[in-house]
Amino acid sequence: MFKNRSLLALLVIAGFLFSAGIISAQQGNLVHKVVEGETLWELAGRYFQNSFSWPLIWEANKEIIADPHWIYPGQDLVIPPQTVSGQVTAPDTAAGQPEMQAEAATQEETPAEEMVYEPEPAKETPAVSVRKTQAMGYVKRPTPVVSELMAFEAGFISDELDKPTGHIIGSDRKDIEAMMANDPVYINLGSRDGAKPGDKHALYRVGQKVKHPQNGKNLGKIINIVGVLEVTDVEEKTSRAKLIKTFDGISRKEAFRPYVQIIVPKDVSPLPVQKSNQGCIVAFKQTNATATEYKVAYIDQGLANGIMPGDVFEIYRTGTMASDPDRGGKNILPELIIGQLQVLSARNNTAAAVITNSKVEDIVVGEKIRLIKQVPTR
Structure with a gap:
């Protein structure tokens, strides 16, 4: 049997693209190869039309992104799917291979110098039944304005946390000091306490006390969320x-x-x-003295101020006084916008937020903030 080289090459390429499509469909995700200069912020804007959704991409690629501030050319990043196509199987069609053979027989024979010789198969290949699929529509997945997992992990400031519901009291893992996901544990709650399989509990640690940097008012303590457990046997x-x-x-x-x-x-x-709430940063999740992009900060604006997850604040510094050597006197320099943060979760008088961008490396507790964007769900 003889075939044209060009036709053979096209078939090979088409086969490659088809197989790649199958892989993509099985995984259900789009994969983006990073190029020089790209950031998670830019990728979220491109794929989600909302740059503030960058934590969704980070969350899907935490095994290869050690620090969300840095992604590198050549990395393959999974873009979480926003839609899922539904498909149904149509009835069997007539055997496809004989039709292909008949069509090939009608093609014009190509010159000998452009031919590739292939020996005839020993046996006739059985006809292959082809099943067709038809796209029936799309189901849009709701896109959260911020990552729900990141919002949960961010923790919060509380001045009213009562004693814990219970404690971990043991584990089958005697060989390790620190346990991780999927490890079994025992807790001091049982049927007498109303425990039942499927109950979930948030593990937490009480952190540092927080005082307002401007007036010294006690705001409570930082509650660090360290995990979640689920009851299996009671x-x-x-x-x-x-x-x-x-x-x-x-x-x-x-x-x-x-x-x-x-x-x-x-x-x-x-x-x-237009009208913006003003406040300040009162603490950071990490006990560092300064912070920059992708760090969690706590602010003195909360539900009582109409703040909710997704709202955006800019971080700014007021202008300082500078002497004029020519005219004498002093002038006030313009204020400096040094970054932005987006609210992850809100309580009554405080909120946890992530610094989404920063023009400086030394954002500190006490930095002034003001609301510039709100989520339109009020």
Whole structure:
């Protein structure tokens, strides 16, 4: 049998593209290869039409992105799917191979010097039944304005946290000090306490006390969320559970309270506002003295101020006084916009936010903030 080289090359290329499409369909994700100069912020704007959704890409690629500030050329990043196409199988069509053979027989024979010789197969290949699929539509997945997982992990400031619901009291893993996701644990809640399989609890640690940097008012303590456990088997006084999420190594004495899912607005983008709330940064999740992009900060604006997840603040510094050597006197320099942050979760008088961009490397507690965008769901 003879075939044209060009036709053969096209078939090979088409086969390659088809197989790649199958892989993509099986994985259900789009993969983006990073080029020089790209950032998660830019990729979120390109694929989600909302740059503030960059944590969604980070969350899907944490195994290869050590620091969201840095992505590198050549990295293959999974872009979380926004739509899923539904498909149904159509009835079997007539055998496709004989039609292909008949069509090939009618093609004009090509010159000998452009031919490739292929020996005839020993046996006739059986006809292959071809099944067709038809796209029936698309189901749009709601896009959260910020990452729900990041909002949960960010923690919060509380001045009203009661004693814990319970504690981890043991584990089957005697060989390790710090436990991680999927490790089994035992807790001091049982059927007498109302525990039942499927119950979820958030593991937490009480952090530093926070005072307002301007007036010294006590705002509470930072509550660091370190994981989530789920009850699997219940006895009278104790229960067996499994760690289903961990954000740090888990000890055998961690405290927990009932898990409450973080709810954030979906399928919306923050819109510019005219009248802006003003406040300041009161603490950072990490105990560093300074912070920059992608770090979690706590602010003195919360639900009582109409603030909710997704709202955007700019961080600014007021202009300083500068002497004029020519005319004498002093002038006030213009204020400096040094960055932005976006609210992840809000409580009554405070909120957790992530610094989405920064023009400086030394954002500190006490920096002034003002609201510039709000999520339009009020």
